[in-house]
Amino acid sequence: MNIIGLGLREFWQRLRAPPDALMLEIGVGGELLVAKLRAGLSLALLLLPLVNIATGEYTPSEGIAGMFGVILAVAASQALLVLAHQQRRFRWLPWLTTSYDVSLTTFVLALLAPGSLAASLNSMVVWAFYLIAICMTALRNDGRLTLYTGALAILQYAALAAVVFALARAPEQLASADYGTARVSTVLQRLLLIGVMTAITATVVYRMQRLVELSGTDGLTGLPNRTLLVHHFPGVLDGARENGGSLTLGLVNLDYFRRINDEAGPAIGDHALRHAVGVLRESLEGGDLLVRLGGEEFALLMPLPAGRAWERLETMRRDLATRPFVPGQDASPLRLTFSAGLASWPQDGADLSQLMRRADLRLSQAKLEGRNRVVAR
Known part of the structure; x- marks a missing residue:
């Protein structure tokens, strides 16, 4: 039990510690890769509203919210890609971009609320981007960023759920033929999933840090190599x-x-x-x-x-x-x-x-x- 406790303490301390020079340099390349992925995903998302419009399987409010969210995502992703390409290393850039990824997801979910309160909580296509935002922090090699992203996603989705349930005057407003019924139990399950994804991604970051540490450290003297x-x-x-x-x-x-x-x-x-x-x-x-x-x-x-x-x-x-x-x-x-x-x-x-x-x-x-x-x- 003591060994497990010591392992968890080391795991927690390492995640909360600022990354060293080598991890920061690797994180710069990871931020550029994330920016490219974000730009590619944003362009791919243009297809979703278009497919719904072509098949007729959309509501006007949902279609407008989707198109507005995608256009905003494309514009912002291109601006962030330009920043990531700069030779200068902006220490604040990963924190800004991951806050943007989570907040944009929450914003698009909120745009769905006027058309359907259930859609704002149960739209899995949009909600899944919380998990994508958390997963992409592994490329920055900073455990603090992973923990921050998971906590921000939990707080924002929980706040959105609280507002939606407060706005519902009758149980029927939380039901939808397309998205099912929004329930407190379902929201709690999704918050738990966000927490699980954060823990898994944090473990990946920890493992990567250990491997980089071993590759950048001399075994005999403990000095960097x-x-x-x-x-x-x-x-x-x-x-x-x-x-x-x-x-x-x-x-x-x-x-x-x-x-x-x-x-x-x-x-x-x-x-x-x-x-x-x-x-x-x-x-x-x-x-x-x-x-x-x-x-x-x-x-x-x-x-x-x-x-x-x-x-x-x-x-x-x-x-x-x-x-x-x-x-x-x-x-x-x-x-x-x-x-x-x-x-x-x-x-x-x-x-x-x-x-x-x-x-x-x-x-x-x-x-x-x-x-x-x-x-x-």
Whole structure:
């Protein structure tokens, strides 16, 4: 029971937590995909009123409400698609679009009320778009958005039902030959279905977050890996451009680390590597991103100009050199040092690959000059 409780607590905490950089980058692509789906679905919905009109199976109020809702959906979906195509990442856009999806569904259901109160609650074709809106939040990889969408759909549909039942002066007004009878029990069942769909979608989001986390995290050190750096960098670069900030990338390589693996064994080498990462982490500040590229090589992304970034890495170098790794009680301490090369945006490159190349050249220079040093120019 305790294991189940801990699992549910982790599930709930992860869903409510803001997504990390990698999830946000993936969510941007998901928002564009949702915008394309919304635009396609809106155009496809034009066929529904036309089919009803062609077959004669419609009421005037229902036909007008349907056409008005579809025209509004098409116009809005095209505007949202334009926003999703922008290079700039609007953090508020997923919240706006999902609110629009749910609210448009409620609005179209409300338009059906003058023709038939039962239709406004029992029109499954329109009501199903609550479930579609919830389902599409899985593409944004943000559990908070899924929970918000489900709660908004429940609140709006419950409020609509309360208004409809209040407007009905006689039971006959809640009955319809086409849509059946609107009942409180039926409304409660549909609210439960919305809740179930929210729970299922939230579980999908949680699972996707775990898979992305595993793909973007180094198993030995717990640091982000190259995949996360590649996805994280464009957003950091956009922020630096918009705010007039600075950005410096450092490549860090532990000196002669392979000797530890060869002489003391891979297990001791792993412990030494984690010791080095622990020392480096202590000097990190807000906005810094330390990434393990592979082996004994790391990248450090800092929102600083070259001079201050050099000072930060120089402090890390001295700290590591003065805090040797002790393999065991009777073992001799192992002194660890690193060499590093720095490259700054925009002086040394306009993108990640250019900065990596320039930083790697300076890292090579640091090694040629005797190692255990940081080279910025």
